[in-house]
Amino acid sequence: MSGDLPEYFFRIRENGALVFRVDTENRQRRIEMDQIAVVNIRNGEIKPHGERSLTEGDLETIKAWMEDRIDLLAHRDIDDILRAVDHMNLTAQWAQSKxxxxxxxxxxxxxxxxxxxxxxxxxxxxxxxxxxxxxxxxxx
CATH class of the missing domain: 1.20.5 (Single alpha-helices involved in coiled-coils or other helix-helix interfaces)
Incomplete structure (x- = not known):
């Protein structure tokens, strides 16, 4: 496995993500993922996990991820609608010809x-x- 793993991992869920800090610097040289926060994209909330406090670096990374995720989801929404238009056209062709x-x-x-x-x-x-x-x- 590559040593170029990201510092954070975001496990996507319906309304946001669970945020994990990735650690490979341990005695067993195993990948450990430590949950540090829960993110809600709908309301912009970032909740530290358990008794944790998030660093400025954590918050900056999480906020940047949230912005990117919101942009991606908006792009996907438009793409889905354009696909629906294609399906409507295909449906019209099917209804007329087949x-x-x-x-x-x-x-x-x-x-x-x-x-x-x-x-x-x-x-x-x-x-x-x-x-x-x-x-x-x-x-x-």
Missing amino acids: ATDDQLEAVTDDLLLAMHDLRSVLVRKKADRLMKAHEDKTRT
Whole structure:
């Protein structure tokens, strides 16, 4: 195993991570991971684990990781939506060219309701943005 291990390891969980300090400088030359904190990305909270106190270096590293993680998750959200657009196009092609009547019967209502819901949300959000832009323009 390489001696170039990072000083910290972040075990991802749904709303953040458990933060471990990685130690290879021990008598057995084994990798030891000592939990030092719990991170919650949703509320920005960093809780030291147990009776620990975090150093400035710990906090800087954790905050940098949190910023990177938030950026990564935002990028993934957009990528997921763009994939959904691709799937919608593939679904339209499937419905037009390959689907049997029974297959269409099995999915049509669910698809129509989901698309109606999505359309309603998108139209409302677009109208809100246009109204806000118009209000901002009239104020200046």
